[in-house]
Amino acid sequence: MHHSPGRDPKDLPSSGGRQASPYDQDARYGVKRGSGWVGYKTHLTEVCEPDVPHVVVNVATTAAQVADNELIPFIHARLAERELLPDIHLIDSGYTGGELVVASRNCYGIELFGPAREDCSWQAKAREGFDSSGFSIDWHSQTVTCPQGKTSTNWAPWRTKAGEESIHVDFAKADCTPCPVRTKCTRAKREPRQLTLHAREVHQTLQRNRAAQHTQAWKQQYALRSGIEGTISQAVRGFQLRRSRYPGLAKTHLQHVLTAAAINLARIDAWLTGVPLATSRRHHLEKLQTAAAA
């Protein structure tokens, strides 16, 4: 990415406010999994129940810099308008977040089903029980007990910049300073252990989902989502989804909707004529071996 000479990158407008192409005023610079591009982002939602055609039921198009998880409320609102809300919505890891899972459940009765973000604190990575899951929380009395059995001394609710409820918890210096396992619990030189918690419902949902996602039942359920990867691949390879034919967000969205309609027609035709759903792609050599063996 190029910056204007003499301007500090921090003085530049956010990527959402910065035009990225002289040919298209709506296009923006976006990055995902280390790859950057200028333009747009598409979010496809499809049916993945067995015994029905796997049609695309929603197409959302945004400028490239918009984060995936910002789209979930809009997608649910669009599905609700058309009475197409599912009981379970299988999602990519980019769309998960404890707050979103709780909001989807409370607003629409939907279970957002996808990989829960793991706790990325150094205590969690060390796996020695000093991350938040190793502390027992009494939500009623607003106290937390640490792995050494000490009780917190401060419980302070606050809101993050994004408006999410959070709780700051402190332990006592008198407990943490002489603690025999202190170095496994905090890296602070003198200060006692502090903890940041999500709001109760979000915290409990996250802990439950983090544990569930390692089970076989969870993996089987999530495997149903693999179809959407095939759809995206079909849209990109067969219909050049990643090439905007016309400038502007509105026309690019129309292109995406028409692409989804074409995919749907092909799928409905396949379903009516009894063509089975495509299975995983096989390597040419593997196909040749099968052909040679036939």
Ligand code: SF4
């Ligand atoms: S450092 Fe403090 S909070 Fe951590 S285990 Fe020891 S006493 Fe408990």
